[in-house]
Amino acid sequence: MDKLIENIKAYIPLNDNEIQLLKEAVVKKNYQKNKIIFTEGKISDEIYFVTKGCVRLFYNVDGNDKTAFFYTEGQFICAGESYTFNIPAIENYQAIEQTELFVFGKSKIERLLKEIPKLEVIARIATENELITCQKVIASFVTKSAEQRYIDLLHTNGELFHRVPQQYIASFLGVSPETLSRIKTRVFNKKSS
Template identity: 65%
Template sequence: MITKLVDSIQLYMPLTLKEQTFLKSAVKLRSYNKNAVIFQEGDIADAIYFVLEGCVRLFYNVGGVDKTAFFYTEGQFICAGDSYTFNRPAQENYEALEPTILAIISKSSIEQLLKQSITFEQIARIAVENELLTAQRLIASFVTKSAEQRYVDLLANQGDLFLRVPQHYIATYLGVSPETLSRIKQRVVKG
């Protein structure tokens, strides 16, 4: 299972056998049942997660209403960045939407990895840059596109989410009500 993590990291940069061994020793695996809370607002993040299997929803509780911000699937890193970096209580929540297996690397283990090899520092920088680009694209889509355009993009780029994620979560992710999502789907099918 950890091999999936090593293979994914090597897409960024090749690892020597010694670096692979360091990484494998730093990782803990954890399974979550469907609907399990992985991390919740108010907690202080002390680890980075990597999705080996499953689907995780990032959401915020806004006035008692859950608002979905992102979905993480196989091969993606998860980190409550502000909390992790500045040691502050997090505002976000993470929930397993299906049975999920995560590789978890604690902050102390990450610090050890960074001391072992400069390669891990380079990988961390690339991963942060990728997360920043993803966030910028998401913001740009809300500023420049309609909900229908965002729906079409999601269908084209991550269509498998429609089979894995309850529709009301897709609706909040797109910034619409479930009823509006139904109307958008009907228009797209007819169009």
């Protein structure tokens, strides 16, 4: 809970009463490694905050998982289009390691926003961060090679290589596991020479 409060306090001050209301609005849930948190076809009515662990966002494309993103500690997760427009989601979320989430139900969020209107700022910031992240991912696929995307991921979020199975990293980078292996070798050899 402290991590969530700290995260929010980075943007807006909260008094003791507001912190108490926030604590009453969330439910803590734990997920075992590889457990599915949310599946496509359902209508999303929850927003998650990762306090511990790693969550993979993936899509089912013709029977194959395609990894789109990884969420780690301190990040909000939401199937945005489904949540906003009350339509079935096309995404899936999976715990990649033992994961702890704080879960905000839609009705509790609406009540919270009435009681603490300044929390709208957090909703806006979470949405903006998600949009910026999506734009960066799209731009990297349009403007960079798989090797450049690998190097960027290594520099910006290298810890993922120790936390996430390589096939998910390969899928996220848009390559096969074999191609990822060749990219790693090439990058290592360039650094060595």
